[in-house]
Amino acid sequence: MLFGTAALLAERLFRDAIAPLTLCIALCLLLFAAMVCLSRLIRGEAVKRALAAAAALTYPIFLVHHWLIDRLVMGFDLASMPRRGVLTMFAVFTALTIALSIALMRAEKRVMSAAHNAWTALRDPRALTAE
Numbered sequence: 001m002l003f004g005t006a007a008l009l010a011e012r013l014f015r016d017a018i019a020p021l022t023l024c025i026a027l028c029l030l031l032f033a034a035m036v037c038l039s040r041l042i043r044g045e046a047v048k049r050a051l052a053a054a055a056a057l058t059y060p061i062f063l064v065h066h067w068l069i070d071r072l073v074m075g076f077d078l079a080s081m082p083r084r085g086v087l088t089m090f091a092v093f094t095a096l097t098i099a100l101s102i103a104l105m106r107a108e109k110r111v112m113s114a115a116h117n118a119w120t121a122l123r124d125p126r127a128l129t130a131e
Contacts (some may be wrong), residue, residue, distance in 0.1 A: 063101075
């Protein structure tokens with residue numbers, strides 16, 4: 001969040017002086033360097049595991065979030081909704097997105113495991129009985 005804010009501020013300050021693509025590349029490099037420096041400060045294994053689990057959810061979240069937004073706001077007029085209602089919907093959306101992403105990851109693991117077993121059985125039927 002902090003890095004995103006810094007990127008937006010830099011974009012506002014240097015918009016006219018630097019070509020947009022150059023600015024984007026420079027900001028991406030700076031943000032990457034900042035993340036590398038911050039990652040070296042993380043010493044706890046529990047924190048590393050939590051960050052790895054969160055990172056593993058990024059693609060499933062990408063896959064489900066637009067689908068979920070479409071279904072959640074279908075019956076609502078967000079423009080006329082009070083701010084509290086929008087914030088509540090955001091909290092519900094976030095929780096549902098995370099839950100659906102975890103379910104998607106688990107389903108993917110089961111499907112891939114079954115496919116691997118089927119492929120193994122096709123290649124060598126004795127391999128499955130040896131386990």
